[in-house]
Amino acid sequence: MSETKTRVPAVPGLFTLEPEVALVGSRCSDCGSYFFPREQVVCRNPRCRSSHLEACELSRAGKLWSFTSSAYKPPPPFVAPEPFEPFALAAVELEREKLVVLGQVVRGVLPEALRVGMPMQLTSEVLEESDSQVLMVWKWAPSGAASIEAKR
Amino acid sequence: MSQVVILGAGMHPWGKWGKSFVEYGVKAAELALKDAGVEWTDIQFVAGGDTMRNGYPGYVAGATFAQALGWTGAQVASCYGACATGAQAIDTARARILAGLCDVALVVGADAAPKGFFKPNAGDRPDDPDWLRFRLLGATNPTYFGLWARRRMELYGATPQDFAAVKVKNARHGLENPNARYRKESSVEEVLASPIVSDPLHLLEICATSDGGAALVLCSEAFARKRATEFIKIAGVSTVTPSYPSSVIEMPNLATDSWAGAALPERSFRDSIAFTAYEQAGVDPKDLDLAEVYDLSTALELDWYENIGLCAQGEAERLIRDGDTAVGGRIPVNASGGLACFGEAVPAQAIAQVCELTWQLRGQAGARQVAGAKLGVTANQGLFGHGSSVVVSR
Ligand SMILES: [Zn+2]
Numbered sequence: 001m002s003e004t005k006t007r008v009p010a011v012p013g014l015f016t017l018e019p020e021v022a023l024v025g026s027r028c029s030d031c032g033s034y035f036f037p038r039e040q041v042v043c044r045n046p047r048c049r050s051s052h053l054e055a056c057e058l059s060r061a062g063k064l065w066s067f068t069s070s071a072y073k074p075p076p077p078f079v080a081p082e083p084f085e086p087f088a089l090a091a092v093e094l095e096r097e098k099l100v101v102l103g104q105v106v107r108g109v110l111p112e113a114l115r116v117g118m119p120m121q122l123t124s125e126v127l128e129e130s131d132s133q134v135l136m137v138w139k140w141a142p143s144g145a146a147s148i149e150a151k152r
Numbered sequence: 153m154s155q156v157v158i159l160g161a162g163m164h165p166w167g168k169w170g171k172s173f174v175e176y177g178v179k180a181a182e183l184a185l186k187d188a189g190v191e192w193t194d195i196q197f198v199a200g201g202d203t204m205r206n207g208y209p210g211y212v213a214g215a216t217f218a219q220a221l222g223w224t225g226a227q228v229a230s231c232y233g234a235c236a237t238g239a240q241a242i243d244t245a246r247a248r249i250l251a252g253l254c255d256v257a258l259v260v261g262a263d264a265a266p267k268g269f270f271k272p273n274a275g276d277r278p279d280d281p282d283w284l285r286f287r288l289l290g291a292t293n294p295t296y297f298g299l300w301a302r303r304r305m306e307l308y309g310a311t312p313q314d315f316a317a318v319k320v321k322n323a324r325h326g327l328e329n330p331n332a333r334y335r336k337e338s339s340v341e342e343v344l345a346s347p348i349v350s351d352p353l354h355l356l357e358i359c360a361t362s363d364g365g366a367a368l369v370l371c372s373e374a375f376a377r378k379r380a381t382e383f384i385k386i387a388g389v390s391t392v393t394p395s396y397p398s399s400v401i402e403m404p405n406l407a408t409d410s411w412a413g414a415a416l417p418e419r420s421f422r423d424s425i426a427f428t429a430y431e432q433a434g435v436d437p438k439d440l441d442l443a444e445v446y447d448l449s450t451a452l453e454l455d456w457y458e459n460i461g462l463c464a465q466g467e468a469e470r471l472i473r474d475g476d477t478a479v480g481g482r483i484p485v486n487a488s489g490g491l492a493c494f495g496e497a498v499p500a501q502a503i504a505q506v507c508e509l510t511w512q513l514r515g516q517a518g519a520r521q522v523a524g525a526k527l528g529v530t531a532n533q534g535l536f537g538h539g540s541s542v543v544v545s546r
Pocket of ligand 1: 028029030031032033043044045048049050413
């Protein structure tokens with residue numbers, strides 16, 4: 001990977017990479033509901049309807065709610081690395097926010113290594129490279145694996 | 153409440169026929185009209201289920217079918233609700249009849265589906281959750297089916313053999329259905345030997361995309377009384393949204409609602425789909441004779457057993473193991489063969505489920521007939537929080 005290319009989120013606004021990867025959601029300051037992606041207009045709790053929504057970073061750790069894999073190449077707009085290699089996906093429950101967030105699992109960790117309830121950690125990996133930029137995406141990793149990733 | 157009568161039902165066989173969706177819809181409509189003994193020129197209202205295509209005809213299906221059948225000046229509506237599209241079209245026609253705005257209506261849905269995974273329309277649309285899940289995660293529809301299936305294994309001890317048994321049962325049912333696309337027996341071994349698509353689900357456990365068409369002629373009881381002595385009736389229709397906060401990750405979302413600021417509803421979204429229709433119809437799931445549910449995956453069919461009230465949560469595996477949901481069992485599910493044998497033709501599917509119940513309740517289902525069927529329910533769920541259920545009674 002070229003050192004001169006800047007690393008940016010593949011879709012702006014959903015997550016940040018600095019100082020560390022974090023999903024950007026919002027929190028209703030009246031009822032305490034969280035939203036991901038960020039809700040900006042009105043709280044979706046039908047008995048609240050507040051417009052006091054503040055952007056916030058979601059917890060970077062949670063428990064595995066369920067998991068699966070993608071053994072066939074997904075269609076566009078996904079850009080799969082060639083040759084295609086199956087990857088795992090995880091739905092992770094965040095304790096503070098009380099919601100479940102989906103994400104790909106870091107490369108090389110397949111369903112055989114996963115179990116419902118295990119602790120998971122947010123990290124990031126390259127989604128694809130353009131001529132000038134490296135497009136990044138958030139990933140879930142079993143807690144041990146994430147710390148290995150961070151040291152690389 | 154006065155009920156709406158199903159006077160006619162018709163289907164174009166499912167498959168990959170390489171024709172236009174209009175042709176499938178027109179064929180289904182003609183068969184439904186013939187079955188009802190009603191002329192096209194007698195139809196006062198047409199409700200079409202929209203297909204999703206770039207270009208206009210798919211989005212304006214009601215008038216597209218009306219033009220193909222020949223303009224008559226009938227009132228018209230076009231409906232879209234993902235997999236619940238057909239039920240929304242039924243609901244629209246039923247509401248018009250109940251309101252006294254018309255006596256007889258035609259409901260049509262048809263699709264010519266693209267091969268392979270369903271995917272979003274072209275173009276960069278970061279404000280569209282359907283685009284986002286593909287772009288960032290490569291999360292196809294089977295991704296969600298896989299998550300729900302793994303969760304079932306974890307919570308209730310479901311096994312890959314239990315999931316495969318659903319396919320085996322539905323494949324056997326579909327053998328007897330001339331409208332089904334796949335008419336071939338499957339064994340548990342064959343299912344488990346097919347390639348994994350989304351862990352733990354195999355290729356033979358995930359429904360294919362298909363072409364197909366289905367249609368119904370609906371009318372008021374007064375109109376029906378002039379033509380028939382025994383009525384098959386629509387007793388309830390739900391086309392519901394979830395209740396906040398919905399805590400199960402659903403297509404196409406990246407996250408669930410949060411339950412940090414509001415208590416979870418008494419009924420999950422999937423539970424509410426059939427129960428809303430039961431409440432309208434004033435029936436209890438104990439009284440059902442059969443059900444047609446949306447088996448997008450084998451594992452999902454087991455979820456539906458619980459969601460539509462055939463058993464308590466966590467007991468669905470017992471039903472499939474005991475043969476309760478096979479034709480001849482206590483409460484047959486997907487006697488038609490289900491999506492396992494039909495594949496998905498999105499705007500037609502919810503209508504096709506009601507066609508099957510109509511034939512079953514009339515005793516016209518041939519070798520797949522559920523003996524003495526008097527009360528049935530359909531259930532399905534689609535993208536973006538669309539769910540529907542129809543209760544049909546004799
Ligand atoms: Zn609120």
